[in-house]
Amino acid sequence: MEISRNDVDFYEKIRPVLQSKVEEFILLGYDSVTEQDIWDYLVNKKWKKDKVDLMLFEVVQEIFSLKIGDFMNYTTVEALKESSFTLENEEDRLELLK
Template sequence: MNVSHEFDRFRSIVGPALKSKQEEFLLLGYDNVSEEEIWQFLVKKKWRKGKNEIKLHEVIQSILSLKIGEFMNYSAVEALKEAEFTLDDDEELLELLK
């Protein structure tokens, strides 16, 4: 889900930095990470409590300093938030609680 954010005005300008970060993740073996996913991470996590006026160099710094672990932790939490868990079977529930 794409979220409109006040920093979206930088999105087209910082495209090369996002591409560079995506390629770095690819070299590390993470071939399913898109530029858009990196951008959404920054918007939703890194800049959610940021100051109102961010400068272009700060946006680029955020992109280039992003670590794969930080991104993957965020991705895992988001995937769990979207997953639907149901334990309709009492035996499954008891097994889980052992």
Template sequence: MSEQRHEYDDYFHRLKPALMSKAEEFALLGYEDISINDIWRYLTEKRWKKPTEGIRVHELVSDVLALKAGDFMNFVTVEAYRSQEDPFEGIGNDDLQQLLKTDDD
């Protein structure tokens, strides 16, 4: 996560009720571990990557409430893959061959 300040960071506390509502919705869908900070990170790094000048609070609230669990999970999955140096590091060639082996072999 970048430590750089986002243009919308000043809105975080004003959007907190909407963020909490979205986190509670995700929890009802089985995603109990998603925090309001996780949602905020998605919004600032993905949805609001290019901030709009003169944005209004109601537009930001709408973005929060419109967030779908699938979009969030896709973002988290891609970020997890990006953060891995080499997913096969430490796995020997024989182990890789075993993993790639099909039932037809």
């Protein structure tokens, strides 16, 4: 089974597992993480290169083994990709020095 971001049926099956991981992250102090954020990380980062079929237990295992550091690294990189900050802009460089 190839997993995509729009795979609603599969997403609904593992939603309780995603909720459990969200609750874990909240206990660690990361209360802005959502189920959809974790799902996006898994689909866009973890499973992006894997074109093999994943069994349900493998997906659950991937979610439960997700570390907050890996998730936050991904989130940071994605935020930087979307940022309009450049060192070529004089105002941005001055803002960095404040």
